Amino acid sequence: MYDVGIVGCGPAGIFAALEILKNKPLTKVIMFDKGNNIKIRKCPKSITNKCVFCKPCNISCGFGGAGAFSDGKITLSKDVGGYLEEYIGEKALNEYIKYVDDIYVSFGGDKEVEFDKKFAEEFYKKCKKNNLDFIKCPIRHLGTEKCVEIMTKMYEKLINYKNVRILTNAEILDVEMEEKTIITSEKKYKCKNIILAVGRSGSSWLQTICKNQNIELLNNKVDIGVRVELPRKITDPITNHLYEFKIYNYSKTTQNVVRTFCMSPGGYVTQENYDNNLVCVNGHSFKENKSELTNFALLVSAHFTEPFKEPTKYGEHISRLANMLTDGKVMVQRLYDLKLAKRSTREKLKELTYEPTLKDAEPGDLSFALPGRILNAILETFDALEKICPGISGKETILYGVEVKFYSAKVKVDNNLQTNIKNIYAIGDGAGITRGLLQASISGVVAAKNILKTL
Numbered sequence: 525m526y527d528v529g530i531v532g533c534g535p536a537g538i539f540a541a542l543e544i545l546k547n548k549p550l551t552k553v554i555m556f557d558k559g560n561n562i563k564i565r566k567c568p569k570s571i572t573n574k575c576v577f578c579k580p581c582n583i584s585c586g587f588g589g590a591g592a593f594s595d596g597k598i599t600l601s602k603d604v605g606g607y608l609e610e611y612i613g614e615k616a617l618n619e620y621i622k623y624v625d626d627i628y629v630s631f632g633g634d635k636e637v638e639f640d641k642k643f644a645e646e647f648y649k650k651c652k653k654n655n656l657d658f659i660k661c662p663i664r665h666l667g668t669e670k671c672v673e674i675m676t677k678m679y680e681k682l683i684n685y686k687n688v689r690i691l692t693n694a695e696i697l698d699v700e701m702e703e704k705t706i707i708t709s710e711k712k713y714k715c716k717n718i719i720l721a722v723g724r725s726g727s728s729w730l731q732t733i734c735k736n737q738n739i740e741l742l743n744n745k746v747d748i749g750v751r752v753e754l755p756r757k758i759t760d761p762i763t764n765h766l767y768e769f770k771i772y773n774y775s776k777t778t779q780n781v782v783r784t785f786c787m788s789p790g791g792y793v794t795q796e797n798y799d800n801n802l803v804c805v806n807g808h809s810f811k812e813n814k815s816e817l818t819n820f821a822l823l824v825s826a827h828f829t830e831p832f833k834e835p836t837k838y839g840e841h842i843s844r845l846a847n848m849l850t851d852g853k854v855m856v857q858r859l860y861d862l863k864l865a866k867r868s869t870r871e872k873l874k875e876l877t878y879e880p881t882l883k884d885a886e887p888g889d890l891s892f893a894l895p896g897r898i899l900n901a902i903l904e905t906f907d908a909l910e911k912i913c914p915g916i917s918g919k920e921t922i923l924y925g926v927e928v929k930f931y932s933a934k935v936k937v938d939n940n941l942q943t944n945i946k947n948i949y950a951i952g953d954g955a956g957i958t959r960g961l962l963q964a965s966i967s968g969v970v971a972a973k974n975i976l977k978t979l
């Protein structure tokens with residue numbers, strides 16, 4: 525019998541464990557992750573140059589979760605990275621942002637925050653004039669290599685408690701919620717409290733077990749778009765001051781909301797693998813090893829109404845269509861070709877003044893995969909962005925597709941992130957409550973605080 529069982533060792537699960545043990549160091553905690561230990565997690569692509577489809581994917585699974593190899597941008601604003609404000613309120617969220625950010629710094633996070641306030645005010649006004657919304661958001665950039673270091677230190681901190689067990693390569697097949705039992709292929713583990721912190725890679729599984737055990741779910745949204753890459757000198761005049769610009773465009777032609785997301789100046793574009801060989805795209809950047817390029821996502825939010833209830837499947841379907849056209853690879857196209865309704869080819873890509881960072885992407889035509897309203901909203905947004913960042917919509921810009929942000933169905937939880945079954949908590953990205961490192965980590969602390977009252 526354990527006091528607390530944690531399924532998923534991403535930031536949400538890790539911060540829950542850290543908070544519980546900081547306050548009650550003798551608590552018996554068991555943690556499970558279907559991926560590898562942080563010390564041996566490595567994406568083989570750096571050697572093979574192409575994805576070899578590890579099962580589970582080393583980028584998104586294992587101790588440290590998707591956060592371990594993430595860009596490590598800690599976005600210090602309540603307005604991004606999740607919906608925790610709906611559960612705990614603005615005041616508490618702001619307090620937790622400071623609390624959790626300090627923990628990241630204490631484990632080795634960069635002490636500098638990248639944000640030029642004066643520049644941000646001026647930039648905000650410039651965006652407003654051009655009908656764009658700029659979200660002012662200070663960023664602590666850990667960098668991919670630092671993220672791994674920080675997660676390794678957190679692992680060592682936790683494993684040093686004699687009463688803590690961390691099982692990696694331990695996929696949880698089922699959770700008997702009423703019985704408070706966690707089930708692997710070999711064993712059953714009884715726990716007084718269970719925290720489900722399975723991230724996006726475990727969200728479908730979480731949905732299934734919730735549906736089977738009468739825990740309510742809500743979902744009507746998916747974000748679909750492209751990963752943009754271009755010479756860094758085009759975005760430097762802005763990113764040198766802000767690190768990233770989070771901008772919203774309200775499309776006049778399609779009425780969709782289009783936003784820039786996850787900007788990585790000096791970064792690298794990466795392939796993101798999901799179950800059943802679904803291939804999408806993402807991006808990140810190292811603190812030290814910088815490229816000469818910037819990448820970011822341009823995403824269109826698609827909301828659905830009755831009778832359609834499967835936004836995740838819709839996003840998957842579009843990604844699969846792109847995968848089908850490229851024989852299972854990420855597709856890449858010059859923006860210039862897309863505007864002329866022409867496919868890109870290897871020859872055309874050679875006209876670029878740089879080499880794209882995702883080397884094994886296949887040139888193609890995104891307009892064969894993306895629905896018209898999504899494509900139009902993206903092209904319209906490039907025109908708008910050109911006014912605040914000249915060159916962004918030019919001949920040197922390439923687009924990788926498809927980037928999809930699946931919104932995990934939101935698990936119905938109370939203000940302590942406890943489900944309608946007592947002592948079962950659902951937190952982090954997998955529960956649809958958060959969408960980034962900081963809020964995922966905070967969700968762990970929120971659940972832990974409530975569990976601590978019962979220990």
Ligand SMILES: Cc1cc2nc3c(=O)[nH]c(=O)nc-3n(C[C@H](O)[C@H](O)[C@H](O)COP(=O)(O)OP(=O)(O)OC[C@H]3O[C@@H](n4cnc5c(N)ncnc54)[C@H](O)[C@@H]3O)c2cc1C
Pocket residue numbers: 531532533534535536537556557558559580584585586587588589590591592593594595596597598599605694695696697721722723724725726727729786794806807808951952953954958959960961962964965
């Ligand atoms: C390339 C990339 C770059 C990113 N960059 C940023 C960034 O710069 N800033 C930012 O804020 N966010 C970023 N993110 C998002 C961020 O990593 C996530 O929001 C965050 O990791 C979510 O934390 P989590 O604990 O909820 O889930 P995760 O980190 O996904 O962890 C969940 C864990 O649960 C495990 N798991 C799932 N199912 C099971 C099961 N059945 N049994 C056992 N274990 C299971 C998984 O293996 C995984 O390790 C990035 C993500 C990616 C992929």
